[in-house]
Amino acid sequence: MAEILFSSWGGEVVDNRDKEGQDLEPVNSVELPEYFRQDEAVKALMGWYGLVIRDPETDVVDLSRVYMKEIQEKSCGKCFLCRIGTRVMAETLERICQGQGKPQDLEVLGRLAESIQESSKCNIGQSGPVPILHALEHFAEKFEAAINDKKAVPAGSYHSKLTAPCMDACPIHLDIPTYVECIKEGRFQDSLDVIREKLPLPGVVGRVCVRPCEEHCRRMNLDAPISIKFLKRFVADYELGKGKEPEFEIEPSEKTGKVAIVGAGPSGVTCAYHLARKGHDVTVYERFDEPGGMSAMGIPDYRLPRPILREEVDRIERMGVKFNYETVVGKDIKLSQLEADNDAVFIAIGAHLGTTMGVEGEEENYDGYISGVQYLLDINQGRDPYPAGKKVVVVGGGNVAIDCVRCSFRVDKPDVNLVYRRTKNEMPADHVEIHDAEEEKVNFHYLTHPVKIIAENGKVVGLECVRMELGEADESGRRRPVAVEGSEFVIDCDIVVPAIGQTMDLSLLEGREDVKTTRWKTIVVDELTKQSDEPKIFSGGDCETGPGALITACAGGRTAAFSIDKMINGRSLEYSEDDYFDKFFKKVKVYDQSEDIGFLGGRERKELEMLDPDTRKFTNDEVEQGFSIQDAMAEADRCLRCYRVATVKV
Amino acid sequence: MVTLTIDGKEVTVPQGTTILEAAKSVDIRIPTLCYHERLNPIGSCRMCVVEIDGFGHPMAACTTPVEDGIEVTTNSDRLTRIRQDSLKLILVNHPLDCPICDKGGECLLQDLVYEHGIDKVEYTAAKVDRDSLYATPLIRYWPDRCIMCLRCVTACQEIKGIGAISIEGDGYGAQVVAVDPEICQSCGECLQVCPTGALTADLSRYRGRTWLIDRVPTTCTYCGCGCQLELNVQNNQVIAVTTKDGVGVNQGSLCVKGRFGYEFINSDDRLKTPMIKQNGEFQEASWDEALSLVAEKFSAIKAEHGGGAIGGLTSARCSNEENYLFQKFMRAAIGTNNVDHCARL
Known part of the structure; x- marks a missing residue:
């Protein structure tokens, strides 16, 4: 990689300007990508933590001008220093670059940068002047020269973007700081409008999201992350409670067309919503008799009450999207038919098949052996999957496994066990879910691995397991569990539920070699456009990514909708600047867990009221009770509004 | 309870108290501009920044709750610089029209600029032409005087629960606009909380x-709520109505009638004495004459047709006590149950 000439990123100053060969110092605080677009080398970066220069030709003064202009444009105007101060700075830099700088300009810039950075209300103002201060300190001679020469500085070529740690972490890039701020100000409907700009399912996602945003919430560096998920739920519930019908803005594209969507899960529904907003004629085909896909069939009612999901999808139906339920594409209607009848087809069929554990007895079809997804599907459709069974062992450590154990109590199975081969620390399930399952008194068997299903007369009577211990770390960084010889033991049970993974039922693609799939049975599409090799076919959600988060599925649906709209309008599906920034921010991290923010923290995160574990576990009532207005506003007030801008010179 | 020190003074306050409130409780004044006691802290002006020992960033005292053991400093060179910069930036393009500003003399910005001794502003920015995007026939908005402290926006949302005004635009172009003019009731809550002359009556x-104004405290006569207000009197003319924050049942709030419906007081058409119609024309009369006439007529009707022939209609503008007395009078003196009240209709 080309050497970095100068970096002040995160306070680590590396100055290689007068160094060569072995004396060149490495930069540890940031990894600057070599290219922005394929044909655009990254020459320099100015952003929230400082200034990084690779190309010696970079004009720091011009870079500062462009960056500061961007900061001013992104300033919300809600505090004095940032609103006016960044304007004064931006205009001063503009003047300097036009060759009209004055000797006192540098002092003004320095003083203002310091005041704005020290006391602005949010991170736009707090982080905005940081690289300018670095530039003034380390490149003073460049600024002085620009002022003294009285000549215009040639303007370079740049890309700028506003982001925030939470926004960047969110797969659909919800504008979290803004919708949280709306809640803080009591403007709940405005908050929903911000969410719905991207996501039509705030009530669903506000309940079951795995919330990568909260793991990247900068407030965590002070005390605890903002309760972003439940704030989203709050505004959705508020609107529902008021019986308000949202007004969706429909702005038809120049050309509109017909689109078929296979699967009414989160991805399909989100895609339908965005296409409907652009005026397209959308029909969704769904094999079950109701919408939601995995969120309806896989997520139990005590976490996501079905009426919430139905109402949010009904609203999309009221926008004009047609839903054909109990229609299996591949059986009732061929994919080729959909292709012939529509301008595009979006496949979002989810991952509804359970994978097997590969243990003895699994192929025998014993009574009492049921895959995790089937187990949840039965329960969610109101059936007890195996009424005779009372003692359940679920195998796995993900959210589906936790849903299976917690559901078991609710269909009158009093003895519930979970077997996981690693320890609680390595469990991929949401820690809140694990905690709730513990409260409901699930028996957790950690470091335990199934070996054999024991049956009598064709019925499960036990699961033979072996004890494990953690060995060396594997490629995922987690320590690999190793069986302890001779430690076999049997857990008596009459139901065994493997919940160790899901896979796709790709029968709709039979005979369609043109639509490529991977060996994990996922559909191959372009990562950023969701288009397959067959131009009319797009795919997103679990069947494209493999079993993943609901919000990721929604994001895939949204991306596909935009691509489909472009295609119908005859525009090329090339990547946008935002797509390239997505890639850029995978390297230049937007959130730094070790950052010392320098604020006083200690403001407690508001927690939801929960139903009592001893009674809730026998009902399907929603366990978590939403925020009150007061709590929601207080929680929203904890947001630090960590907006920040990056300007990349190319 | 939480104990902290502010400027070396030990303070014990309940958990959840802000640094600003804690300081106030021991008579330490921290300058504020956007802060208003009746509103949730806004944090837009950054005047109340304080330093907390061990934390690199100055923090706004109005929005920061106290923590046990913290040591707060409310004055330092750095804080003075920040406060001065905040004020100087506000003065960039702020019209110096104090001589014709209705707020002159009780403008918080004026006071703070004076207090911080700001005699010149070295910062400049091109002026942005701003339209008055928020105005009603009763409320005048002076966009160039607006410092965007957001008290008005917050009051409209928090006190009135209306949310007719908000901010639009970004950066220096951001300004207060009536996002929903239809729902604005011209109650004037916004101008009541405006610290400058950006919103005036x-x-x-x-x-x-x-x-030069005398402020005469009185009770609003428009309804039975009994809101407290001050008639602003000059040369025996009422020229405005203001309120005192936290005073009376209304705590400083008024409705459009209470705040702006005062012109009847000095109206030429206003009746100041009772009038008796004689020979087809109203003639001025004394109260004794008028009341005697009414009593005489009522007695005659009552004698001829009974008390039930008389009905009484009272007014929402009377107090509870007055309404009580009225029905008592109708029942006991006139002898009728035909009593009603306009607010019931």
């Missing part, structure tokens, strides 16, 4: 300097 424009 248009009926009162150029009618009196703040330091």
